[in-house]
Amino acid sequence: MKCASASAVMFLTMMFLGAPVWADTDDDGNQLLRACKQALKDIPVPPTNSEEAASLTLGTWCRGFLTGLVDMNSLYQGMLLGETHGFFCFPKAGLDSDQATRIVVKYLESNPEQLHNSRRTLAVKALAAVFPCEKSQP
Secondary structure (H helix, E strand, O other): OHHHHHHHHHHHHHHHHHOOOOOOOOOEHHHHHHHHHHHOOOOOOOOOOHHHHHHHHHHHHHHHHHHHHHHHHHHHHHHHHOOOOOOOOOOOOOOOHHHHHHHHHHHHHHOHHHOOOEHHHHHHHHHHHHOOOOOOOO
16 A cells, blocks of 8 residues: 555655646747737627637637736735736726736837737736836935
């Protein structure tokens, strides 16, 4: 019994160490632009065909990605940096996901030479261009 448990632990350890935790080959602005354009389409829920389902999935991924990015920035501001510091600073009224998505799509379409860069970097640049944080005075 003890030998079987040790073998199982070793097998699971080797599987987890040998497999990438996050395999992402499309980590660029091209993928982000495709997904966020889908988020702005008026797609019925539930979708009526496989094309609509694929569009809905991509659009939902975009909104989730941007929500995570905004939440991360808010966490940094609230716990570490202060309200006027961060990657970007939204107005007090906040920002809805449609507006954030439109800002990112506009930035990506206006800067096609940057689409090979990381989607994380590009999304932060897009939001920071519209909502920069105040610079602290020395």
